[in-house]
Amino acid sequence: MSFLRQFHSIVSDQTLSTDQKIQSLLKFGLEVFSLEIAIVSEVVGSNYVILYVESENPELAPKCRFELGKTYCTHTLKANKALSFHHAGDSTISTHPCYSNFKLESYIGAPIRIGSETLGTVNFSSPEISQPFTLEHIDYVELFAQWLGSEFARRKAERVLHDNYKTLEKMEKVASIGSWRIDLESHNVFWSDQTKRIHDLPKSKQPTLDMWLSLFACDTNKQQFLNAISDAQLTGKPWEIELQVATLTGRQIWVSCHGEAQINDSKCICLFGSLQDITQSVELRETLKEQRREAEMLLDERSHFLSKISHEMRTPLNGISGLLINSLDETNSDTRTENLQLALRSADILLGLVNEVLDFSKISQEGLSLSPQPTDMHIVISDIVELYKQLVKSPKVKFETHIKLKPNCMVLCDSVRLNQIITNLLSNSLKFTSQGTIKLSVESVETNSGIMLNILVSDTGIGMSPSSLNTLFHPFKQGEKEVGSHYGGTGLGMSIVKELIEVMRGRIDVESSLGKGSQFKVSIPFQTTSMEVQEDTYQNTAFDASKLNVLVVEDNEINQKVMEAFLQKFNVISDYASNGEIALEKCSAKSYDLVFMDSIMPVMDGLTTTKNLLQKKLLPSHAHIVALTGNTSEEDKAACERAGMNDVLSKPIGLMPLAEALSNCLENLREHNKS
CATH class of the missing domain: 3.30.450.20 (PAS domain)
Known part of the structure; x- marks a missing residue:
């Protein structure tokens, strides 16, 4: 039986009293989260009072009081939202009095609200380390809290009515x-x-x-x-x-x-x-019903999303794994090189999928932002044209272009995002056009503040039905069911394209007929600039950086090997540390010019290690600390900067960003030696 079905079965059982329903929900929650202790609490001043409890511990009973600050729930109430952790001993929470006194490793809880006031919490915990909690678990505990708040509100109203x-x-x-x-x-x-x-x-x-x-x-x-x-x-x-x-x-x-x-x-x-x-009570009740319906839809959507992403990621993963396995026993160097090149192409596809998911996550949290830089529009468009001349390989498909940009078309633009928009539209046309023509037209029209870039991508592909057009920019939608199953893809690309265009203050219009192709019209305003594009100050090819003393702090052995191979291209022989504590020991014994610091590690994470290195002055003044992280959000980068890191390299690490970090550190070392 599904979570929502069993939850509804309990709360709608008219043979149960409210107290019996709450106890049943707590037992049900322990099964859902695989934990041992379930509590509904009330906060009275600075005291945490147990109202209901399910536990084999006889010391935990209704009316038991604890100091609120010595419970995990104090963090839930301060955050005013659901919180969870599954291994307190391996986190910053390990210093909390609740962990010291009771050794509770796992916890998930949410505040119970009655109107605008917070009554207390519903929480589940265990001294055992649990599996990591999912977003669905967060939804479940919040649903528990919402129902409890509504029920307590109803009981409160009933008591008032009975007394009066x-x-x-x-x-x-x-x-x-x-x-x-x-x-x-x-x-x-x-x-x-x-x-x-x-x-x-x-x-x-x-x-x-x-x-x-x-x-x-x-x-x-x-x-x-x-x-x-x-x-x-x-x-x-x-x-x-x-x-x-x-x-x-x-x-x-x-x-x-x-x-x-x-x-x-x-x-x-x-x-x-x-x-x-009782208008407000009825509206609250209807709101809870609507929230339950939305929760059911969200669970279905997430299930579909995970299934879709899993399928799409397994395809390039299969290519990477299979080609690398075949390369192990391959004696022909040409064949082995071809296998490795195909594996790299599969890795690029996989990275593209990951980036799509991250972009969609940013859109969901309204965190998608731009990084405008002086950009030569001629270069951006010509690079895209040259790329798709190579990608359109079928003799049955022609790729036509019409580019009409004003001379010296320099604008302030996030060229990566603009490239993402155009390549996504062209990739869709290429995917859905087996014969005929794909056309790309780009024209700049001067305005009072700069230019209006008009982009037209058209094809003679399979086209779209009216129902497909209506859901074109909805996430996970790919038109008719057979389209998604035949052509693949996550269904996120067009929703991300539309969001990017709107963030750039542009618009997109679509015309399409089933069997007759599609036409996408995009208009984006850009501000012109007289600034020139700055060229990179480092070479595109490897250079000698052997003067640098380098420490790589990375817990993953494979990533250590990758960094070792990359650094050897620059004649760098580096030292390695598998966690922050070892890094502190090595920096105490040796002076390093450059430290590559993984952000997430056991024992001591990268942010904590960086703070310790700087506070204890274990690095020379000219040394650089460069983060190695898979977390690419602006918030994560800002956290690295606040910790004292000089730069951030996102995983998978590219050779050019690595070269730039080494070049910057070499220049810093030269300036230090001069002084």
Whole structure:
């Protein structure tokens, strides 16, 4: 049974009390997260109070109190969102009092909110190291917290209603619950001031039964109210129903109507009760339902996404693995070289897929940004044209270009992102065109602030149906089902293209007919500049950097071998450390000019190691620290810079960025020696 189905089965079971539902949810959560302790807590001042608990530890029981600062939940409350970790002893949390006192390795928890206030937390933990928690687990614990908040809010409202029900005056003044009465002999209707306020009726006006009935939103609500009145007259049975009504000013609201019958001499002479505006509660309930539906859709989407990415990544991985295995026993040098070149091409494809996923992640978090630099538009476009002249190999497909750029077309542009836009459009045309023509037209039109770059990519390929056009820029969509299965791909490319164009303040229009090809029109404004493109200050070929004393701090043995091979091209023989503590020891014993620092390592990570190196002054003043990281976001790069690193090299490491780092360090060493 799926998580949501079992979750719904528990919370919708009308045979269970709220307490029983909470205990069942805690047991269910322990199964989902494979943990040992489940707690629903309330925070009272600086105290952490257990409300509900599922644990074999007899010392953990309802009403037990702990100091909030000595629990992991203090971090969850400060973050005001769900938090998790699966191995506290191998993280910065290992110094936390909760770890010191209870040795809890695994934890996942979320704050419980009632309206704008935070009641406490629902959390699951274990002294055992668990599997890493997934985004789905975060969704689950947040869903637990949302339901608990809603249920506590409902119980709170019920308690208020129960306490105040017997005294109508108190309900009027304290709980803002109105009262009403119907005299069955005279058919006169009485509404308290609060009931009038709920229905937007002026205090000076008196309601009638016909007017009241006219306010019900639908005949079903009206009939439900009349049936409750009729049953009360016949049986004396009280009722409680929720109804949607329209106020006298036209506002649509929900009310909870409670009623009882007054019986004299076996005859019902009067009906009276209370009325409460529960619009917010109903809206909250509907919001939770919608969130549950969205959560189900999100889970389905993520499942589809993971399946799609897994399939697409396995293809180049299979190529890399198979070609390298074949190269081990290959004696023909030409064949071996060809195998390695194909393996590198597969690696490039795999890297492209990873970059697509990262770009999509940035779009989802609104973190996609540009890095404009002075750019010669002639060079950007000519490089793309030359590339696709080589890629269009089929004799059945012609590649035509029409380039009309103004002379000296220098603009401020993120050339990498512009290249990504155009190559993505051309790659799609190439993928879906087996015969005919692919055309690329690029034209610059002068504007007041610079130029408008108009790009037209058209083809005579398979084209798209109207339904495919409607979902073209949606992630994971590839038109008709057979298109995705036949041509492959993640379905992320076009959504990323559209986002990039919009970030550049441009627009894209598409025209396509099934079987007749497609045409993409892109217009992007650019600001012109008189600045010239700066040439690289280092050579494209390897140079002698043997003067440098280099330390590579990297825990992965394969990555050590890669760095060793790259550095040997520059005549550098480096030392190696597999974690930060070993790096500190080596820097204490030897003076290094350059340290390549992996960001994530066991024992001591790269950021912590860098801070220690600088604080303890274990490196000479001219030394450079260069991060080696697979985390490419601006936030990660900023963290490296704050730690004191001079530069960042993203994995997989390229020869040219490595050459630039070595060249910069050599120049720094020369300046130091002069002084």
